[in-house]
Amino acid sequence: LVCASKRVIFATMLVLDGKIAAAAVKEQIAKEVQLLIAGQKRVPHLAAILIGNNPASQAYVGNKVKTCAELGFESTLIAEPAMEEADLLSLIEKLNKDTTIDGILVQLPLPKNINEEKIIMAIDPQKDVDGFHPINVGKMAIGSPSYLPATPYGIMLMLEHFKIETSGKHCVVLGRSNIVGTPMSILLSRNTNPGNCTVTLCHSRTQNLAQHLLPADIIVAAIGIPFFVKEEMVKHGAVIIDVGINSIEAPEKKSGKRLVGDVDYEALKEKVSAMTPVPGGVGLMTIAGLMQNTLNARLNKPN
Numbered sequence: 029l030v031c032a033s034k035r036v037i038f039a040t041m042l043v044l045d046g047k048i049a050a051a052a053v054k055e056q057i058a059k060e061v062q063l064l065i066a067g068q069k070r071v072p073h074l075a076a077i078l079i080g081n082n083p084a085s086q087a088y089v090g091n092k093v094k095t096c097a098e099l100g101f102e103s104t105l106i107a108e109p110a111m112e113e114a115d116l117l118s119l120i121e122k123l124n125k126d127t128t129i130d131g132i133l134v135q136l137p138l139p140k141n142i143n144e145e146k147i148i149m150a151i152d153p154q155k156d157v158d159g160f161h162p163i164n165v166g167k168m169a170i171g172s173p174s175y176l177p178a179t180p181y182g183i184m185l186m187l188e189h190f191k192i193e194t195s196g197k198h199c200v201v202l203g204r205s206n207i208v209g210t211p212m213s214i215l216l217s218r219n220t221n222p223g224n225c226t227v228t229l230c231h232s233r234t235q236n237l238a239q240h241l242l243p244a245d246i247i248v249a250a251i252g253i254p255f256f257v258k259e260e261m262v263k264h265g266a267v268i269i270d271v272g273i274n275s276i277e278a279p280e281k282k283s284g285k286r287l288v289g290d291v292d293y294e295a296l297k298e299k300v301s302a303m304t305p306v307p308g309g310v311g312l313m314t315i316a317g318l319m320q321n322t323l324n325a326r327l328n329k330p331n
């Protein structure tokens with residue numbers, strides 16, 4: 029940390045590297061799997077359902093299945109180009125009843141002919157390793173043990189790994205979606221560690237957004253707008269968690285595109301004390317969170 033007149037420059041910003049934090053979480057999970065194997069017990073089993081041909085969804089599910097293999101989990105991938113809602117509900121019912129399946133994941137978004145809410149409601153809350161079922165959301169809100177939504181859970185694991193102080197801090201969460209912003213605001217405000225933050229939740233109707241952001245000790249950006257959070261909106265020494273994954277034009281790349289977050293990383297890297305990169309930050313932690321939920325689902329079962 030260097031003081032140049034009144035300006036504090038964080039010469040050595042801590043990169044909240046998702047690869048490092050996820051590797052630590054996964055190492056612990058793999059050890060638990062080895063214990064199950066040594067005790068001649070069943071390993072965790074994740075069933076992943078992918079409907080449609082969305083390339084991003086295909087890549088996400090592919091990574092999840094690959095990570096299962098890496099950790100010694102069993103996985104079953106059910107991929108269909110299209111499906112009727114009633115057939116998907118029957119499939120979920122079958123997986124709910126299958127005692128060898130610990131976790132069920134339905135990759136979102138689903139094609140328009142399927143009601144996502146109905147599908148989420150159909151998954152047995154005890155197998156809901158994405159943590160989207162209202163029973164798990166309700167339990168999370170009152171601090172009961174539950175399956176936490178994978179991305180916010182991954183962020184909590186990351187904050188824990190890098191020992192980021194959250195208690196008493198003012199955290200601003202940008203975005204109020206059911207899968208990221210809202211659960212993140214709940215988790216950070218709970219009496220837990222990490223947690224105990226004073227949380228402000230901002231969204232598209234928030235007025236004077238910059239005024240809310242400026243005093244923040246911790247910013248979690250989850251809105252899906254490239255480079256939305258700019259240098260002048262953030263105070264010196266803040267911690268930034270960038271959840272955004274946005275594909276932008278990049279003529280210099282062979283693919284013509286590159287992934288960036290919701291935060292202007294380059295402009296902020298000398299101002300903040302810690303920040304997640306995109307890619308290589310929260311995305312990797314989301315998978316770690318999902319895997320931890322699947323292990324927990326297995327350990328919560330007697331068989």
Ligand SMILES: NC(=O)c1ccc[n+]([C@@H]2O[C@H](COP(=O)([O-])OP(=O)(O)OC[C@H]3O[C@@H](n4cnc5c(N)ncnc54)[C@H](OP(=O)(O)O)[C@@H]3O)[C@@H](O)[C@H]2O)c1
Nearest residue numbers: 179203204205208231232250251252271272273310311314
């Ligand atoms: N890294 C990961 O693993 C991971 C996981 C999930 C999502 N993501 C990424 O995270 C981003 C957010 O995802 P999501 O599913 O939460 O998105 P979402 O459902 O589209 O929600 C976006 C939120 O941002 C708010 N918002 C939009 N424009 C805004 C503005 N100008 N000012 C303030 N708030 C604004 C919206 O407000 P309203 O509610 O008022 O509309 C909404 O609450 C996306 O880039 C997504 O790809 C990454």
